[in-house]
Amino acid sequence: FIDAVVFDLDGVITDTAHYHFLAWREMAREMNIEIDEVFNERLKGVSRMASLELILEEGNRQNDFTLHEKETMAEKKNQHYCQFLNHLTPQDILPGIVELISAIKSEGVPIGLASVSKNALTVLRALQLDNTFDYIVDASKVKKTKPDPEIFLTACNRLEADPERSIGIEDAAAGIDSIKASKMFAVGVGNTLYKSDYQVAATKGLKWENIKSEYQTWRNMQ
Ligand code: G6P
Ligand code: MG
Numbered sequence: 001f002i003d004a005v006v007f008d009l010d011g012v013i014t015d016t017a018h019y020h021f022l023a024w025r026e027m028a029r030e031m032n033i034e035i036d037e038v039f040n041e042r043l044k045g046v047s048r049m050a051s052l053e054l055i056l057e058e059g060n061r062q063n064d065f066t067l068h069e070k071e072t073m074a075e076k077k078n079q080h081y082c083q084f085l086n087h088l089t090p091q092d093i094l095p096g097i098v099e100l101i102s103a104i105k106s107e108g109v110p111i112g113l114a115s116v117s118k119n120a121l122t123v124l125r126a127l128q129l130d131n132t133f134d135y136i137v138d139a140s141k142v143k144k145t146k147p148d149p150e151i152f153l154t155a156c157n158r159l160e161a162d163p164e165r166s167i168g169i170e171d172a173a174a175g176i177d178s179i180k181a182s183k184m185f186a187v188g189v190g191n192t193l194y195k196s197d198y199q200v201a202a203t204k205g206l207k208w209e210n211i212k213s214e215y216q217t218w219r220n221m222q
Contacts, residue, residue: 002109002215003161003165004111004159004161005166005167006114006156006167006169007133008114008171009115011044012097012189013097014093016123019081019084024043024055026080028055030076031059032059033055033056035058044172044175045146045170045175048074048118052077088127090127092127094202096207097203097206100208104208110161111133111134114155115137115151116138116146117139118138118139121136135158137154145174147174147178148181149179149181152184156184164222167184167211168184169187170196171190173195176196185215187199187206188200198218
């Protein structure tokens with residue numbers, strides 16, 4: 001009765017969301033812009049260039065740079081970020097994720113991955129999860145960043161899943177909005193994802209039996 005489960009990557013499968021934050025903070029400081037983790041919530045799930053625009057806006061410098069300069073800044077952030085990726089191993093898969101994936105797979109439910117990151121495949125390879133997902137949608141396959149539904153709809157489509165009978169798992173507000181705009185059941189990992197249909201504080205709380213029963217209750221209400 002569940003067609004597919006689609007996972008976000010950064011912050012759900014592994015803690016790269018924190019590395020994205022550290023890399024942006026370092027780049028922003030070079031521009032004399034200070035960002036904190038509260039502001040960072042707005043960057044989660046948002047593409048690289050769109051994130052840079054939000055940071056420049058935060059520092060009131062949105063009109064100070066040419067496109068070329070912005071591309072150089074984004075590239076610099078990516079270099080900081082990639083240094084963290086060099087140290088990533090399967091040990092960095094977040095608690096509960098391996099168990100969750102195997103529980104879903106044991107029931108024959110297909111799983112997808114939806115990340116607007118250009119580094120998604122590098123991260124999956126480092127975690128040795130590159131052959132785990134039935135379909136991966138990354139930055140190369142979509143035009144629009146979350147919260148647009150394009151990425152989750154693409155994943156469902158390629159998994160031959162009806163979005164209304166599918167589940168998305170996200171740690172970002174923009175990601176939850178993307179899942180809801182796709183009409184899927186939204187599982188949030190965090191404390192402030194008010195629009196999720198079901199929220200757990202951390203990945204270790206992601207239990208397949210609980211997710212299924214929350215999904216069933218939600219379905220019955222539709
Ligand atoms: C994910 C992360 C964002 C990141 C985006 C682009 O959505 O949650 O924090 O900005 O991917 O990542 P990239 O690796 O392409 O810079
Ligand atoms: Mg995320």
